[in-house]
Amino acid sequence: MTLLLNVKDLRAYYGQVQALHGLSFSLNEGSLTTLLGANGAGKTTTLRAICNMVRSTGGIEFDGKPLNNRSTESIVRFGIAHVPQGRGTFTTMTVEENLQLGAITRKDNAGIVSDIERMYAHFPVLKQRHTQQAGTLSGGEQQMLAVARALMLRPRLMLLDEPSFGLAPLVVRDLFGILGKINREDKVSILVVEQNAQLALELADQAYVIETGRIVMSGNAKDIANNEEIRKSYLGY
């Protein structure tokens, strides 16, 4: 198991307000890790700090290389694909253009074309709608598109911010099934932030629980799911 992402003593700020208070965690290559916590705990901020979209201090290392002080667009080139909250769809562009944009930093045209076909195999609904404006897709379809767009980078690490948000339970099951498959078959490491703790713990192998900008619990996802005390006090189910 090699260490892929190592976050040490991360502090993040929105203006004068400090949102993360010295948060440390790590993620192994090939793992599917989840960050859990209530509203406002700092889950989204953690993902944003990794991509330098919020002012932060502390150490963020990816594959042994420091990410601090690099621009968001250059961090993408390390192979980190971030699916933001709200999905970040390019709503006025077609589905296929959205996929092409996911691969905009790649130069291998043949690979991009075959990857678009691969995404259509993963998500058949996107193939049906490939010439349609992405903004006309349903919430679930847009989330599929966002995941597919991220995969077009051929990322080593995928950051997902609340992929279940606003989706019907059945669609969420479907989506999480696909995420597990991508993790196993395409060997993409995944860090997923979720409020739906039950579902995330079923999917993940590793879990961290955040409370007010600090890690309060970490361990094997199954152990955390089976520990009634943790479940009741932090995860609310």
Add this chain to the structure above:
Amino acid sequence: MELFTNQVLAGIATGAIYACMALAVVMIYQAIDHLNFAQGEMAMFSTFISWQLMQWGVPYWGAFLITLVLSFIGGIAIERILFKPLAKAPVLTNVAGFIALFSIINSSAGLIWDFTIKQYPTPFGSSPFLGSQLVSTHQAGMIGVTVLLLLGLYFFFQYTRIGLAMRAAASVPESARLVGINTSWMIALGWGMASAIGSIAGMLIAPVVFLEPNMMGGVLIYGFAAAVLGGLTSPFGAVVGGFLVGIFENLAGTYIPGVGNELKLPIALALIISVLVVKPAGLFGRHIVKRV
């Protein structure tokens, strides 16, 4: 009837120029959400550069191409030096920046080339086009060059990776950064292209309005009218708006008694206000809905 056809064709010819100006304005508006009041002055300065090159003996099309390249670089330089630092500043600060740019360019042109009116050559001649009395070769040339330019731009934005990246950066900047697009340079590139498009408009209209530092004032107002009519969020709308405004301007000047040449400009302004009152998003624009 011949007068009508004549006026419509002449309207399409000047409309082509308005379409270029509107397109330049819309490109910058899409990138930074501000109207570039200095777009006309930038075009005027470019036109003076091409005139100077021709004075030094460079042939027309050589001067045309060199001016395109210089305008492109100049547009990028203006963005990097003046507007990149203002990116997060309030609207009024940006407006002040545009007005400053307007007067700096206008006065510099006056200082370098003085305010006397100069003849500007046309490579197309001004004889009747294909033996028809309806439209002159220069007018046909204006339309032809504009159509080529529009086709080229359409191809660029629709089928090239960099065009796709520019559209993405303009529509959802944060997502564009997250797929690895350097949005800041995309904005600079947009400025460069807008400046080059403006220079084409300037060089094509100069034989008609003659070359002097204030030559683009009226043209830019028509360009704004075109952009507002078509919708500030739609490059396609801006182009259609340009042609419509050109035709409307000519027909109003011919058929509405008392308008003539003197009242043509107020008509453009009246058009801007009417569109903003009746259909603020323009003919092809998107309604912008903001969550609060």
